Amino acid sequence: MLSRYLTVKQTGQHEIEIKKSRFICTLARVESEDHAKQLVQDIKKEHWKASHNCSAFTIGERQEIQRSSDDGEPAGTAGIPMLEILKKRQLVNTLAVVTRYFGGTELGKGGLIRAYGGVVAEALEVIGVVEGRLQQEIMITIDYSNHGKMENFIEQSSYLIKHIEFTDKVAITCMVDEDKVETFQQEVINVLKGQGTIILGEKKYHESDYHS
Numbered sequence: 001m002l003s004r005y006l007t008v009k010q011t012g013q014h015e016i017e018i019k020k021s022r023f024i025c026t027l028a029r030v031e032s033e034d035h036a037k038q039l040v041q042d043i044k045k046e047h048w049k050a051s052h053n054c055s056a057f058t059i060g061e062r063q064e065i066q067r068s069s070d071d072g073e074p075a076g077t078a079g080i081p082m083l084e085i086l087k088k089r090q091l092v093n094t095l096a097v098v099t100r101y102f103g104g105t106e107l108g109k110g111g112l113i114r115a116y117g118g119v120v121a122e123a124l125e126v127i128g129v130v131e132g133r134l135q136q137e138i139m140i141t142i143d144y145s146n147h148g149k150m151e152n153f154i155e156q157s158s159y160l161i162k163h164i165e166f167t168d169k170v171a172i173t174c175m176v177d178e179d180k181v182e183t184f185q186q187e188v189i190n191v192l193k194g195q196g197t198i199i200l201g202e203k204k205y206h207e208s209d210y211h212s
Contacts, residue, residue: 001203002061003178005132006210008094014123018115020103025123030095033059033067040069043097051102054116056083057095063087073100073116077109081117089124089212096120131210135175137162137201138184142170146192153191159184160206175206 011028026043030036036057044053052071056079059065066087068079082096098116107115142150147170154161154174165171176184185198 001134003134005061005092005205006090006129007092007132008124009128009130009209012123012127014119014126016115016119016122017103018111019105019107021105021107021115022099022101022103023115023119024099024101025119026095026097026099027120027123027127028095030057030059030093033057033065036067036095039095040097043099047099049101050099052078052100053097054078054082054100055095055097056080056086056120058083058086058092061092063090063092073112074109077112078116081113082120085117085120085124089129091124091129096123129210129212130207132205132207134178134203135160135206136178136181136203137173138176138181139171139173139199139201140188140192140196141199142172142192142196144170146170146195149191150188153187157187173201175204178203 007029008027013024013026015022015024028039030039036059040053040055047053052073054069054071054073056068066083068083070076070078078098082098086094086096098119140150150172160175161172162175163173188198
């Protein structure tokens, strides 16, 4: 499992107009190549009157699968510039489809490259990118006398509290980045001076907004 990944935040659209041509970028998360191709077909059906529905996507933890389509635009002017944006931003499992409604004015190869790559870049800024980090669930069970110490420690750190349960003892569940688990455990032992118990739970990805 990757310790971290970047992907589009959610499905969304962003539109720009250049010399009366409309460029509508749809971004979506995809789980497989078949899933990506199906979404492309769905968008083509929705925008069947459009001049072009160009696409690009990356699949896999390390972008192992990369595909692009110019859909009738001059070779290399649409799909590849779109794919390059996804690759540059290191996005995984992400699909971009740019629907063009031709406005009557030719843009030339350079203009098309800028338009298709530009609308994808703008769409990513508008819709957003998230970073997923692999985190370890860690439960610390302590006496009430140590609750204040742990609370202060967590508040002054970058660790996240997932849940606190109050019974005869206090059980605090934290989410810790996988590469910081050993450090976290040692810090907790130092804060509590060896008191309390530490139990490791599940590993899960936690997503948060990412700004490059």
